[in-house]
Amino acid sequence: MNRFDLIVVGGGPSGIFAAITAAQRGFKVALLEKNKRIGNKILVAGSGKCNLTHTGKPKEFLDKYGANGKFLKEALNKYSPDALKIFFKDNGLPLTLVEESGKYFPHTFSSLDVLNLLKKQMLNLKVEIIENIKIQKIEKNLEEFCIQTDSETYFCENLVLSTGGKSYPGTGTTGDGYIIAKELGHKIVPPRPALTPLYVKNYVFQDLSGISFQDVEIVIWKDNKKIVEKRGPVLLTHTNFSGPGILDNSRYVENESYLEINYVNKEYESLNRELIDETNIDGKKNVKKFLLKYSLPERFVKIVLKEIEIDEALKLAELSKEKRESLVRYLTSYKMEITKVGSFEMAMVTKGGIALDEINSKTMESKKVKNLYLVGEIVDIDGDTGGYNIQAACSMGVLAGKSMKRKERD
Missing domain, CATH: 3.50.50.60 (FAD/NAD(P)-binding domain)
Structure with a gap:
């Protein structure tokens, strides 16, 4: 029996x-x-x-x-x-x-x-x-x-x-x-x-697959409220954001959520002030060279500048207030609409x-x-x-x- x-x-x-x-x-x-x-x-x-x-x-x-x-x-x-x-x-x-x-x-x-x-x-x-x-x-x-x-x-x-x-x-x-x-x-x-990559609207890093950021701040937003805020590694792929930090945060994504990644681990005001101070000290330095001091991958910097329509050879002194603020926001607190999480597969x-x-x-x-x-x-x-x-x-x-x-x- x-x-x-x-x-x-x-x-x-x-x-x-x-x-x-x-x-x-x-x-x-x-x-x-x-x-x-x-x-x-x-x-x-x-x-x-x-x-x-x-x-x-x-x-x-x-x-x-x-x-x-x-x-x-x-x-x-x-x-x-x-x-x-x-x-x-x-x-x-x-x-x-x-x-x-x-x-x-x-x-x-x-x-x-x-x-x-x-x-x-x-x-x-x-x-x-x-x-x-x-x-x-x-x-x-x-x-x-x-x-x-x-x-x-x-x-x-x-x-x-x-x-x-x-x-x-x-x-x-x-x-x-x-x-x-x-x-x-x-x-x-x-x-x-859960524990999946995140897909966002108008993803622009298709050509940067394999580039990663270690221990960056990741926030999930919904209805202008922070749902979760965690630090962790982020990996760029051909189609989405991945890496342990993204996977962990994906557990909290709901409909109409937004993803924010702080690539430089600095508050908006802090990075904006550093950019202004550097402009006053050495306005002839180009924007791209300034950004590279934050250990950002050069190919990533080029994509970001292209998105904001800033010539990478542009000098700091030539950077308008509007473009400067757009750049700072993109690197510290830019919200991307999440279109979906990865499938069960x-x-x-x-x-x-x-x-x-x-x-x-x-x-x-x-x-x-x-x-x-x-x-x-x-x-x-x-x-x-x-x-x-x-x-x-x-x-x-x-x-x-x-x-x-x-x-x-x-």
């Missing part, structure tokens, strides 16, 4: 850690995965290098998940970044810190090594891994769940839904779990792509999912259905780039695995 103490639906990091944790407690566990293999999302994490977590204490992590961060307090306290590092070290794959980014990777920088380790752990704990299986229906009958698949029917006392969101659909995360959760009585916050995570007010944050158990646990990207949690999303997934999985109960058997 296909009867288990726990069945995990979805073989991403949250589901795997829930399975491992419950199996360590003596649960009979099965993990069902619709893909031909578990861990597809793990394999693409960090461009195949698998950025697992980040520097900082759990309290510092909470700010990285926006307004919903407080929901993760219990999960991160019960299974902290340090605990995740210890897990991998104790199992023969210590993590390496990349100092300049604060990111932790396996010391081999291989996602495959991470997946192989996790699979080995589950097999050692006798977790039954069933791949290439499609869920057709899940029902709760009295004290157990009935899971109908395209091959067999399974029964369990505890059920973990960890099917992921809709980002990177090529890895199998196509939103199936939302349908299951909805059928089990849960409301879904509409899923949207480009998104690293999904914003939205199962509503958090229907989940007990101290256990990850559904408030609607007893013994149903909801973890990972399927819930309405999304974080910044840098390992925050995998850490949250692992912590939620462990919390669920520690919280569930099973009937004692004779």
